[in-house]
Amino acid sequence: MVQASAQSARVPGPGSRGSASSLTAPRNPNATFSGSHAAVALCADAAADPSGPLVGVIVGRGGTGKTAMLDALASIYSTAGATVHRDASAWPPPEDAVLLIDDARNLPDEVLLDLRRMVEAGRQRIVVATRPGPDLPHVDALAAALGRQRAPIVLGRLSRAEVTARVEGLCTGAGSAALAAFVYEQTAGTPKLVDALAAALCAAGLVPDGPGHAGWAPAKIPTSVLELLRLDLSALGPEPLSLLLALAVGAELNPQVLADVLNSEPASVEHAAEVARASGLLTETGALLPLARHALLTLAPPMRIQAMRTGWVTAVHRRGGSMLEHARALAGAGMTGPEVGAVLAAGAGEAPTPTEAVKLYAAAVQAGVPIASVAAKLGRASALVGDLNTALRLADVAISDANAPDRDVAVAVAATVLATRGMLSRTAQLYRWWANTTGEPPVLAVPALLGVGDLPGARAALEHGLLPAPTLSDGVETLLAEGVLESVTGTPSLALSLLARAAMLLEPAAERTLMPDTPAALAAIVALNCGEFDVAESVLSRAVAVRLGGEPAMSRYRLLQAWTAMQRGDLDAARALVASAGPGGGALEPREELTAAAIEVGLARREGDLGALTTAWQRARQAIVRHPVDLFALHAVGELAVAAARLQEESWIRPHLTEAWALLDRLGQPALWATPMHWYAVQAASLADRPADAESHIAVLETAAPSYPQAAVLAAAARSWMRVMAGQVDATEVEAAARRLHSIGHAWDASRLAGQAAVRTGDRQVMSALMSVARSLRPAAAGSVAVEAAGLDLPADTPTFPSPSRPGDSAPTSSSSSSSGVSLSEREREVAALLVTGLTYKEIGERLFISAKTVEHHVARMRQRLGAGSRGELFSQLRAALDNDA
Incomplete structure (x- = not known):
């Protein structure tokens, strides 16, 4: 008699039936029955007393180890000399045989009845294995009879940790963790498939070559695994197999939809789904195993797959509802036809991101949807991801076709791209044409019309346009229009409030918003005009965080942040923000290029770097040629006017200034917009x-x-x-x-x-x-303190001198007395006075309108004449010399 404990009873492997056995994974001596303690106990009882009574029922979905467990019991009894009967087709069995019967659901009713009578008559050694599934009265009655003598043994799927341990037993190596993760995701822990897939991958060398490899996947699934699945699939029967194929092409587990797809009845679909679940190829929640999906799409004839997809698409399109998940399943499948295109286009309209919308609309066009029917919406999505060339081309297609749907969307797309490219006058012209075409001036035209100085047109668009429904987007457009008009005709503080509220209201639809200029950008410009720099920074930071207006607006925000920093004197921050403004390292659009060029000019002017200013001016000249003057570019024009005066290039900027003053005159010289221009003009006149x-x-x-x-x-x-x-x-x-x-x-x-x-x-x-x-x-x-606190290097010409003296400071050290006879020239006195404040050579040069090199030359001469041996000594002597001159 063979003795065995519960701990020593092991399963050779999950095994399989019939001819499939040669295709399974090599048997793993360390694998248990899906971790089932009851299964181990049953084998231990048999090993402890092979002649004793042993009655039980094993229940488990396909691939969970039922056959392997019967194999283990057969081995125990055969070793003990008992007669084992496993073939239900050879009936009746010998009187003294141990009955180990697999696949009870496939047995004839008369065999099931005989087995039940044997159990009820007290047969001592009988174990039956079966799958769960649709009700079969005789199977259920037999299971109940067996269950009354010993609790049913239920075999299930392996946990992630159990799969990891099982794979490591089969394939040792540094990449086993990544391999185990892939195997678990593909099989959902089905023991038979875990062993088969892991062993086949190891045998073929298709395994990770080291640790890490998050999301690793092999180059292919071995043929042996696919053939194993082919046998399991063919054993299901036509209806369950068709159902699994429908799920593989993207259908959801919905009896009503699947009934249409399979040309069947919902009840039949539900029965087929139960059979498929029992096979283990569907999870308990109805999800198809990824490995099974791969096998189905690989093994099924292409024409059958195409027909199934067509039937599924037709069914879901007929039923209506959300199309997003269906569209995702269809994208890239290469299918064509009206229903396919309609599902893809509908799914694109539901896409949560512009990037996905572009992908699905493009797939719809490839499926046969006429480009004109989706041109406007595809153009909008393209603009939101920053592809402005495509957006403008598609918008033009829709605008040019009087029968194209969503032409208002196409107008908005074209208006946005034109404004971004510095053609605000063309944007305004487009809106005027649309108003004449439809009889309804769009509220969104107000900023563009004011931007080119058309105050009557802006008022008409706001006052006489059709009142829209109070939706989110329409509410934003109204606030935006009112805010910009208020900035020209009313109170600056109210204008800023309206624009800031519009920006906040737009946040829920941040990345799906497309406008010629966003309320956040306009609020920031108005805030700069009002001197509310904190408000400008807050609005812009919030807009960047939520990506308000999508990709096209990001450069706009960064540059306005840079302008704010420059105006405040934080030149390092301004420079960093300008450097980050380019979309993916690409060239800026003309509107943003003008702003960036003006900032570069402004930075060079503030740093007193004449060489850098000259270089920046060349860029600015090209930028302003490409960008006509509009209301929202006045800061850039003003900054360039000051630089032109500094460089004696005023003739170049004069036509643009004339245009700017004419625009302000058309708007009635609104104080909010005209005041900054007059301030720039004062600075330019002073320099000239x-x-x-x-x-x-x-x-x-x-x-x-x-x-x-x-x-x-x-x-x-x-x-x-x-x-x-x-x-x-x-x-x-x-x-x-x-x-x-x-x-x-x-x-x-x-x-x-x-x-x-x-x-x-x-x-x-x-x-x-x-x-x-x-x-x-x-x-x-x-200042140097802030630069050091930020962990940055000081500019090379920053004098690291002590703080300047103030009235009441102690007298200079004796080393300064030697300067009493030294007289400073007027220019040297100016340089010295600024030097002792701690300014850099560039900053001193800017204040005195000389180059940093000239400042350095003056300092060197003074140091030589004073005989100063150190910077500290030079400082003391300069203070003394300044006191003497005073």
Whole structure:
């Protein structure tokens, strides 16, 4: 008699029936019956007493090890000398035989009845295996009789950890974890398939070559595994096999839909699904095993697959409802036909991202959908992913076809692309044409019409257009139109509020929004005009975070963030943001290119780098040629006007300035938009030494001051600036003007005003006080402390000197006394006064309108004449020399 414990009873492997046995995986001596303790206990009982009673029923889906367990029992009894009977076709069995019967569901009714009578009559050694499935009375009665004597042994799927252990037993190596993960995903832990797939992959060398390999998959599935599945599939019968094929091509497990696809009745479909579940090729939740799907699509005749797909598509299209999942299943399948195209197009309209929408619309066109019928929506999706050339081409197709659907969408697409490419006047013209064609001026036209100076047209579009339903998009368009119109005709603070609310309202549909300019971008521009730099930064940061307006808007936001940083004096941040603005490293569209070029010019001007300014100016000249002046580009035009005055290139910018002033005149010189331009004009006139021109712009600012606080601040700063440039330095006036300028966000201009006043006064005490003001107003990010805190290197020409002295500081050290007889020239005194504040050579050069190299030359000469042996000593001596000169 063979003795065995529960721990020692092992399964040679999952095994299989009939001719399939030669195709299964090599038997694994370490594998248990799907981890079933009851199965191990049954084998242990048989091994402990082969002549004793043993009655039981084994229940499990296909591939869970029922046959393997019967094989193990047969081996135990045969070794003990007992007669084992397993062939139900040779009936009746010998009286003393141990009955080990597989596949009870396939037995004739008379055999099932005999087995039940034997159990009820007290037959001592009988074990029957069966699959769960649709009700069969005789099978159920036999299972019940067996179950009354011993609880049924249920075999199931292996867990992920059990699959890992099983695969590692079959295939050792560094890549076994990735192999186990793939095997589990393909088989859902079906033991027979786990062993077969893992062993076949190992035998073929199709395994990972090391650890890691997340998401690894082999180059192919071995033929032996496919042949094993072919036998299992053919054993199912026609209806379950057809059902599995329908699922493989993408159909969902819905009896009503599948009944249409299979030309059957829902009840028959449900019966076939139960049979398929019992086979183990469908999971308990009705999902088809990925390995089974691969086998079905590989082994089934292509024509049958195509016919099944066609039937499925026809059924789902007829039933209606959501098409997204069906479209995903069809994409890339190579199918054509009206129903296929209709499902793909409908699914594209439901796609959660523009990228997926482009893919599904393109598949619909390949399936035979006329391009004109989806051109507008495909163009919209293409624009949202940044493919503006395709978007414009498709929009033109729809606009040109009077019978094309969604022409309003096509107009919006074309309007957006034209605006992005600097052709806002063409955008406005397109909207006017659409209004004439439909009789309804679109509300979204208002910003474009105002952008080109058409105030009457903008008012008409807002006041006389058809009131839309209060949907999300229409609510945003109305707020946007009202906000931009308010910025021209009303209160700046209300305009900013309306635009900020529009941007926030649009966030739920952020990436699916397409507009010539988004409310976030327009809110930021209005905020800059109002001096509300914190609001501009907040709106832009939020828009970037939610990707408001899709890919085309991202460069716009980055550049407006860069402009905000530059205006505040954070030049390093501005430079970094400009560098990040290009879409995937590609070229900027003309609107963004003009902004980027103007920022590059502005950075070079603020750093006093004449060489960089000259280079940037060449880029700017090309950019402005490609971009006509519009309301929303005035900051760029103004910055270029100042640079042109610095470089004596005013003739180049003059036509654009003329166009800008004419545009503002058409809009009635709105203070919000005109004030920044007058401020730029004052700076340009100052650089060109035309005080009369500056005076006319200052007068306009002073006229607007009572109703617009921003104008009042800029007017006072401009007035103070012109007096300083004339050598009339009133320290109290300068400090007040500079601090007010700083309060509205113009930190760099504020520091520059105080610094210029300091170097133009002959009073040493006043100079020192104004230098302190300039230093305090200087943007923190531009100073050495902020640069060091950020972990960045200082510019090469940054003098690492101690802080400047202030009234009340201790007297200079004795080393400075030698400077008492040294007299500084006027230019050297200006350089020295700025140097002791800690400014870099570039910053000093910018303030004095000389190059950084010239500043370095002055410093070297002073150091040589003073005999300073260190920078600290030079500082002390310069302070003493400045005191003597004062």
